[in-house]
Amino acid sequence: MSKKIILGVTASVSIYKSCSLIRVLKKEGYLIKVIMTPNSTRLISPQLLESLTQDKVYVDMFSSYQYSLEHISLAKWAEVSLIVPASANTLAKLAWGLADNLLTSTFLALPSSLPKILAPAMNSNMWKNPLTQRNIKILKESGFKIIPPKKGVLASGEKGEGVLADLEDILKAVKPYL
Ligand SMILES: Cc1cc2nc3c(=O)[nH]c(=O)nc-3n(C[C@H](O)[C@H](O)[C@H](O)COP(=O)(O)O)c2cc1C
Numbered sequence: 001m002s003k004k005i006i007l008g009v010t011a012s013v014s015i016y017k018s019c020s021l022i023r024v025l026k027k028e029g030y031l032i033k034v035i036m037t038p039n040s041t042r043l044i045s046p047q048l049l050e051s052l053t054q055d056k057v058y059v060d061m062f063s064s065y066q067y068s069l070e071h072i073s074l075a076k077w078a079e080v081s082l083i084v085p086a087s088a089n090t091l092a093k094l095a096w097g098l099a100d101n102l103l104t105s106t107f108l109a110l111p112s113s114l115p116k117i118l119a120p121a122m123n124s125n126m127w128k129n130p131l132t133q134r135n136i137k138i139l140k141e142s143g144f145k146i147i148p149p150k151k152g153v154l155a156s157g158e159k160g161e162g163v164l165a166d167l168e169d170i171l172k173a174v175k176p177y178l
Contacts, residue, residue, distance in 0.1 A: 005081070008107070010089070011039035012086075012121045015040060035102055036049065080177045085119060116143065
């Protein structure tokens with residue numbers, strides 16, 4: 001049976017790579033529900049991801065068409081959860097248990113046994129910042145699997161650590177849970 005995957009998408013310059021990830025996972029027959037942070041919709045349109053998933057993309061915490069608590073129903077539906085790309089901001093919120101949008105609320109509501117995989121992407125100073133590193137440590141201790149970013153050319157044109165892991169490495173890290 002196909003695994004049900006929640007894919008969280010945040011406002012990182014690497015957001016376009018989540019399109020390729022969706023295409024690969026769809027091709028392999030997985031069921032995917034995408035949750036975008038409101039900030040991420042300023043970088044790409046939810047409609048683009050809807051055309052790739054052939055399903056509704058979830059963004060707004062308070063816009064339910066029907067009577068349901070979407071963050072709870074999405075958390076119950078999921079069998080595996082990913083955030084690709086994961087911004088420094090969303091990592092910090094998850095580490096500290098904040099639930100101020102549909103993505104962070106859903107992740108806080110996930111069962112503790114459910115696989116939670118994060119692929120961070122950010123500027124290298126943001127990645128190396130002790131605050132981010134402390135958040136990563138907290139997340140690891142709380143059971144999150146982190147797919148570390150790689151060294152490469154950042155959006156700014158500088159070289160450094162913080163580039164989203166390659167799609168193949170993300171798939172390799174996710175596959176054992178599918
Ligand atoms: C074009 C653009 C690219 C950005 N890329 C990143 C990024 O790769 N990583 C990151 O942590 N923040 C990045 N930011 C900053 C985040 O968008 C910002 O911290 C935002 O609050 C994150 O919101 P979210 O976590 O709710 O999606 C970027 C901002 C812009 C405008």
